[in-house]
Amino acid sequence: xxxxxxxxxxxxxxxxxxxxxxxxxxxxxxxxxxxxxxxxxxxxxxxxxxxxxxxxxxxxxxxxxxxxxxxxxxxxxxxxxxxxxxxxxxxxxxxxxxxxxxxxxxxxxxxxxxxxxxxxxxxxxxxxxxxxxxxxxxxxxxxxxxxxxxxxxxxxxxxxxxxxxxxxxxxxxxx
Amino acid sequence: xxxxxxxxxxxxxxxxxxxxxxxxxxxxxxxxxxxxxxxxxxxxxxxxxxxxxxxxxxxxxxxxxxxxxxxxxxxxxxxxxxxxxxxxxxxxxxxxxxxxxxxxxxxxxxxxxxxxxxxxxxxxxxxxxxxxxxxxxxxxxxxxxxxxxxxxxxxxxxxxxxxxxxxxxxxxxxxxxxxxxxxxxxxxxxxxxxxxxxxxxxxxxxxxxxxxxxxxxxxxxxxxxxxxxxxxxxxxxxxxxxxxxxxxxxxxxxxxxxxxxxxxxxxxxxxxxxxxxxxxxxxxxxxxxxxxx
Numbered sequence: 001x002x003x004x005x006x007x008x009x010x011x012x013x014x015x016x017x018x019x020x021x022x023x024x025x026x027x028x029x030x031x032x033x034x035x036x037x038x039x040x041x042x043x044x045x046x047x048x049x050x051x052x053x054x055x056x057x058x059x060x061x062x063x064x065x066x067x068x069x070x071x072x073x074x075x076x077x078x079x080x081x082x083x084x085x086x087x088x089x090x091x092x093x094x095x096x097x098x099x100x101x102x103x104x105x106x107x108x109x110x111x112x113x114x115x116x117x118x119x120x121x122x123x124x125x126x127x128x129x130x131x132x133x134x135x136x137x138x139x140x141x142x143x144x145x146x147x148x149x150x151x152x153x154x155x156x157x158x159x160x161x162x163x164x165x166x167x168x169x170x171x172x173x174x175x
Numbered sequence: 176x177x178x179x180x181x182x183x184x185x186x187x188x189x190x191x192x193x194x195x196x197x198x199x200x201x202x203x204x205x206x207x208x209x210x211x212x213x214x215x216x217x218x219x220x221x222x223x224x225x226x227x228x229x230x231x232x233x234x235x236x237x238x239x240x241x242x243x244x245x246x247x248x249x250x251x252x253x254x255x256x257x258x259x260x261x262x263x264x265x266x267x268x269x270x271x272x273x274x275x276x277x278x279x280x281x282x283x284x285x286x287x288x289x290x291x292x293x294x295x296x297x298x299x300x301x302x303x304x305x306x307x308x309x310x311x312x313x314x315x316x317x318x319x320x321x322x323x324x325x326x327x328x329x330x331x332x333x334x335x336x337x338x339x340x341x342x343x344x345x346x347x348x349x350x351x352x353x354x355x356x357x358x359x360x361x362x363x364x365x366x367x368x369x370x371x372x373x374x375x376x377x378x379x380x381x382x383x384x385x386x387x388x389x390x391x392x393x394x395x396x397x398x399x400x401x402x403x404x405x406x407x408x409x410x411x412x413x414x415x416x417x418x419x420x421x422x423x424x425x426x427x428x429x430x431x432x433x434x435x436x437x438x439x440x441x442x443x444x445x446x447x448x449x450x451x452x453x454x455x456x457x458x459x460x461x462x463x464x465x466x467x468x
Contacts (some may be wrong), residue, residue: 015223018300022310022444023235034305071202072216074302076309076338076345079198083191121304128199131306140306 002168006047006058010066013039033145040066041085041117042154043161045110048093049101050094050165053173063089080124088117105157110154114147178468205355206338208322214337214340218315219418221343225300225313231311288405288412291455293327294318298444306404308334308351312447315342323409326451331415331438332358332403333447350441351385359407360386362393362433363400371397371404374416383420386433393431395422401435411452451465 017037041063048059067085071078092113099105122138125131133141187452209217279287296312314320316339324336326346333358337347347356353376370393372386386401399419404411417437425432 012224015227015300015301018311019224019227019231019299023222024229036305037303069216069220070303071198073220073300073311074211074303074309075307076202077199077307079195083195083196087191124195124199125306128203154309156379162320 002051002172005168006051006062006106007065010040010043010062013043014066014069014073019072032141035145035149036140036142038114038120038146038150039153039155040070041088041114042110042150042157044085044089045092045113045154046106046158046161048089049096049106049109051169052093053169054097057090057093060086060089060093070114077125077130080121084120084124088113088120091116106158106162107117107151107154111128111151113148114150115143118143118146119167193204204283209338210338212365216431217311217340217345218342221299221313228297228299230347232400268273288452288454291411291450292453293448293450294320296320296449298447308348308441309337310346310348310444311343312346312449313343314449315340315344317341319451320344320449322453324452325410325414327414327450328439328444328446330440331417333437333439333441333444335410336449346447348441349437349439350379350382352377353385357407358410358416359387359404360418361412362386362395362400363387363402364396365444369404372401372433374401374435381434384417384435384437386419386435387430389422389431389433390433391429395419395431395433397421401433405452408453411450411454414450 017039018051020037044059044063044066047062052059053090063085064082068078070081070085075081092109095112099109122131122142131138213238253379281388294314296314296318298310299313301310302308312320312326320336320339322336322339325332326334326336334346334348334351337345353360358373358374359417360374362372363369370389372389374384375387376385377383378385389395396422397418401413401416401419403410403414403416415438417435419433420436421434423434424430
């Protein structure tokens with residue numbers, strides 16, 4: 001069942017990500033702070049930590065596919081989200097061997113992954129001159145608010161998904 | 176075999192880098208239209224957004240309606256006082272329209288730059304990355320939307336069509352405009368001729384448009400209205416853009432630059448009109464300048 005539920009939920013998050021920007025109150029979403037939702041990335045972190053075994057890389061492949069979808073639907077510059085998400089989920093997948101799979105550790109991994117991912121996006125986008133803000137402005141206006149907003153989402157999503165991801169993982173390894 | 180494993184990983188990283196550079200290079204150049212797979216993906220995600228958009232926006236508008244009901248009385252009072260003014264304006268407008276028609280008849284010229292037909296559309300999503308000032312609307316090539324058409328709300332211009340899919344299109348907002356998306360415009364002043372200028376970008380810090388290339392001897396007042404001139408080749412004329420807020424000399428002191436506050440709220444947009452100019456548009460892609468509109 002997990003084979004269908006995970007991609008469907010990713011697709012749902014992809015759709016909601018864009019609708020949240022047009023439907024949430026404008027004062028919240030369009031202040032000077034450049035809050036950017038990375039909901040798919042957060043969800044795939046949890047999948048990478050609790051669903052994937054050491055030798056399976058489902059989350060990485062989902063990162064590739066849904067990163068490309070974000071590129072096509074929301075930015076129009078192909079490849080940036082795709083490569084960033086794939087790489088960062090791979091890194092998180094590698095790091096999870098070093099820690100126990102519990103909430104503080106997962107939270108820490110998600111924070112590290114988010115900072116790396118968003119910084120990588122900033123680096124690539126500033127190379128192709130889509131953005132031209134300085135490092136300091138980037139850190140204060142985009143990185144910190146984005147981190148805060150997405151970690152709130154992580155805290156909400158974690159109890160909903162964690163147990164299920166673990167069960168699915170057992171399910172497919174027993175078959 | 177650790178060395179082989181490491182080599183494989185290195186290969187993947189290199190390959191990923193090559194793919195990244197190729198894809199960025201492919202997609203960032205000025206394309207006339209999207210590739211078929213992109214259109215397909217955009218439309219499929221667009222359909223899903225439309226499905227989810229219905230119930231969510233229903234709740235959203237219900238809340239807004241309830242809030243509005245509390246203000247109805249005050250608004251009514253203000254509107255009643257305005258109504259009498261409008262009656263006079265309507266009569267004058269009718270008279271002027273008739274006069275323009277007659278004059279055009281005598282000239283044998285039926286289509287002006289200001290004639291356009293509009294396509295109504297609903298905003299279904301916005302780019303989740305704030306560095307991309309774009310949104311998705313639920314009308315596409317099948318409804319007559321084409322690349323570079325102007326997009327307006329009832330308040331004024333909000334942007335232009337960046338790319339059109341079959342049933343959905345992407346709109347680039349004014350706040351994402353740069354030197355490759357110029358708007359040829361006029362500043363309308365009282366008792367004086369219109370001053371010409373080009374909207375050449377957006378100042379992120381103050382949230383205002385930059386109207387550049389105004390002649391030094393033109394005197395602009397804060398509060399003057401900026402409209403599109405229709406001379407750029409794609410937009411019709413007389414689209415309302417914004418009001419002049421501040422005028423400064425440019426960095427070389429040869430021309431003036433005006434900061435223009437857009438009429439339309441670029442953040443809270445729900446319904447838009449895509450403007451289709453009646454006069455034949457000029458194919459700007461062949462010009463060396465890029466697409467001036």
